[in-house]
Amino acid sequence: MQSKLVIGISSRALFNLNESHKIFEAKGVEAYRNHQIENENVALEPGEAFNLVRKILRINELYDYQRIEVVLLSRNTADTGLRIFNSIEDHKLNITRAVFCGGQSPYRYVKSFGVGLFLSSDSSDVELAIKNRVPAARIVTNKTRQIADDNILKIAFDGDSVIFSDEAEKIFHEKGLHAFLESEKNNTNILSEGPFKSFLIELNKLQAELDEEDCPIRTALVTARSAPSHTRVIKTLRKWNVRVDESLFLGGMNKTDFLKSFGADIFFDDQILNIDEAQKDISSGHVIYGVKNQ
Secondary structure: OOOOEEEEEOHHHHEOOHHHHHHHHHHOHHHHHHHHHHOOOOOOOEOOOHHHHHHHHHHHHHOOOOOEEEEEEEOOOHHHHHHHHHHHHHOOOOOOOEEEOOOOOHHHHHHHHOOOEEEEOOHHHHHHHHHOOOOEEEEEOOOOOOOOOOOOEEEEEOOEOOOEOOHHHHHHHHHOHHHHHHHHHHOOOOOOEOOOHHHHHHHHHHHHHOOOOOOOEEEEEEEOOOOOOHHHHHHHHHHHOOOOOEEEEOOOOOOHHHHHHHOOOEEEEOOHHHHHHHOOOOOEEEOOOOHHHO
């Protein structure tokens, strides 16, 4: 059986629905419905995850089958969702499967589609997915950002509570930096897996299948860790046989400039302070997991 990576995405993560959402909040469902029907032939502008979706779908051109599929999982009705499908067609995105849940959570269809990454603007849907071991993030919107136009898909991950569990972060949170460093120095065990390990492995599979010199995917670990706490990270990735193209051990420095230098299309982090800072320049996904989100 041929391998397939399935990405589930909400309509508000894929397209800029800020104006429509304001109408929904101010005037209710009927006004929102009328607005979408009246504008159903007006294409929506790209949203925060649009560039990620466009680039990852383009990778299918390197295969003779659909290696990656994007599925729309929306709280809209099919009636109001027609504008979304029209926008998908206008932007020439190869997305053919969708679920419109009429105001209910579309999360319950994540497992049915075999989703390996779920991106949504709804925090409750993201939390449900992560609790059920599906990599997921809440997409934070910034309507002023320009969409980069190149062919390399660049994804950046925080380490603790994203690729790895929050076991080390709990020590830092509860006992401070000194206790954290002592624990890291004395602990020779590898780190436990976090919510995004499986997605990173799927990206590794894609990279292994493609020409290494011309691979259209690059990954980066961008972590607040520094020496000596870098050791367990390196040994854990080695034990998992997981490749990360670039590893940045920043020792607590602000991550945004480094993410810009890397050229990240999207950045996944568990700490909302890091997300709020990065999202001014980089599309960002809040991974609602771990001690910082309790």
